[in-house]
Amino acid sequence: MFAWMREELDRAGETLSRVIGALGEAGADGDGLSGAQARQVLERAGRVRRLADALVVEVTARLAETAGTREVTGMVASVTGTSAGEAERLVSLAGGLARLGPARDALAEGRVSVAQAAVIAETTAAVDDAGGGAGTAVVVETRLVRTAETQGLGVLRREATEARAVVEDPAARARRQRTARSLRCWTDVDGMVAGWFRLPPEGGAEIRAILEDRTRRIYRAAPAGAREPIERYAADALVDLVRAGTDAEREAGVRRDGPSRSSDASTATRATRAGKVAPGIRPVVHIVVDHAALVRGATSDGERCEIPGVGPVDPTWVRQLLGDAFLTLMIRKGRDIRTVAHVGRRVPAELHSALVASGRECDVAGCARASYLELDHCEIDHARGGPTSYQNLTWLCWEHHQRKTRGQARLGPPDPQTGKRPLLPRGAVGRAPPG
């Protein structure tokens, strides 16, 4: 069997080399592929790549039976030419293969990628370990495979989070997530300081809201014609916030020790500059919780206790927070927000909260951005008399919102399955009737 396998793989490699060579020659002859043809080639290449990755995972599982994890990870990284992190993911997925059913088949047939299979494997194992039972785990696994085949990684991750939340005890989840918190910094190949962090949703959502709020302010303060990508301003916001925190601490220290000891002029200047960008308003974190869950301090079947756009949180933590000024709490038993409408452009707080609770992701088909979202009058523009109502408002990421408000694109009708809307070039068919 080994000799046959080696020959087949050598042949597959030669086939790929021939295709790559032909593509290069066709380009040089001016006899290249049309856009549609290139897309078809790309789709097939994607499948071949997923299959090759699946083969690496399967063979890694065999390798792990004879060698230690560290050794195997090193081998996978050097043979595939990937980073240590990517190799770790492959090896970890290989270790969980034996527990998988439909996801293993989907991986072997090139229907899902390694990244998708890794999410499914982790979720299925967690559901199983949380006492959901093997039957529940298979149901979850089958559903996630279907999602992976039809939706992007963003949707898959969200469904995976929900599936775990259903079976896992919120207090146990909070404890587990607390031990999983982490922050690392390193110097990258360009000599820049890079970092990675992971925070439990309870505190993480607040940090994210503060960071996003500061980023938006810096973005808006920049001259409109010369704005940089928002990620750069987010980096500036992080620097500002950490410095402002240090300055505040130092000032508190000065006050404690008496003013005579230090009058640091540069600190004062920096504090003023930081203060000009953000006058210290606490951003709002929204939590959606069922009344019964809040009273009980725990969720049961079908009840929600979550931060929209982030994920489920511990109801006991919400109870502790009640009364804190930065928290707005929407109790799902409250009045039906769909009836609230407003004539001005300003979105009333009640309506804003309902829109936050309805899910926070860009409404454009194929876009899964959940940060820097802005509300858009989706059906009828505000300038053309469109009401500020639940039905006429939707979330768009800052980039898509800009393209729409600049008049470069418009939203098509929502897809009946996903509810998302295509972003069409201005003047394309499917135009909303005027008025």
Ligand SMILES: [Zn+2]
């Ligand atoms: Zn978007």
